[in-house]
């Protein structure tokens with residue numbers, strides 16, 4: 001495939017300035033400001049109803065903000081789409097029935113201002129062997145791959161994906177993300193909303209956490225994990241194996257512990273200050289074996305950050 005990405009070096013791929021969007025009383029997006037740069041792969045995370053889909057709809061010009069502005073390569077979303085700069089793979093919307101996969105991809109290529117060859121699009125999406133299959137006879141995961149092919153039918157500068165790997169098996173996911181990585185390496189911005197936090201952790205250069213329509217965190221996965229503050233600590237205690245009630249009571253008094261799980265003689269806990277917690281453990285005269293201290297995974301960090309925000313709102 002040949003690619004021409006014509007972006008001034010200083011242009012943001014996407015820029016939201018104080019964007020707000022409400023549905024009746026529900027403020028789905030609340031004063032959101034963010035930028036995406038060319039070549040970046042960015043994950044948009046948030047609990048159900050956080051405003052992810054609305055944000056993507058605003059970016060694609062499918063919804064208009066009540067206030068604030070959305071810019072895509074320095075123009076409005078609709079102009080950017082008309083110029084063939086934006087590819088999208090959304091959750092909703094059925095595919096056309098009674099046509100073959102090849103016919104559908106051919107149509108997408110024909111409609112794109114800067115199309116790739118049908119053969120290449122099919123190959124890149126890993127659906128060459130499905131090309132003659134009717135679209136309404138596809139499995140859920142195959143349908144997702146076809147949606148992906150439609151989103152990459154031409155030389156877009158940004159690709160927007162809403163829950164792209166839902167229904168894909170492991171090998172389809174891996175192939176999908178490898179292709180997305182190629183797209184980003186060619187200078188495209190890739191923005192994807194997902195509930196699969198391990199994908200965000202593995203793939204994204206940057207992670208945006210939305211909550212009640214506001215941006216709660218914006219950074220690399222490592223920064224988001226560090227921001228959650230807490231770390232996880234696990235160890236075995238022989239005293240528990242011996243049925244020492246004092247040891248069990250001591251564990252419950254350890255400082256900075258935000259979650260405690262004891263299973264047999266294995267203890268797993270989360271601590272806001274792991275060093276102090278482990279110090280106190282030794283102070284109780286206990287001797288932990290197989291001690292491990294690790295950062296929270298992105299999933300646990302996400303839960304910690306959003307739970308803290310919920311607690312503030314309550």
Ligand SMILES: Nc1ncnc2c1ncn2[C@@H]1O[C@H](COP(=O)(O)OP(=O)(O)OP(=O)(O)O)[C@@H](O)[C@H]1O
Pocket residue numbers: 023026027028046047048049050051052053054055
């Ligand atoms: N068309 C609509 N009419 C009324 N309310 C809506 C509409 N679309 C979304 N909402 C509300 O706006 C809020 C944000 O919804 P949105 O779909 O953007 O969230 P999301 O983060 O994509 O959620 P999910 O993870 O469940 O897909 C929710 O409270 C939702 O109920």
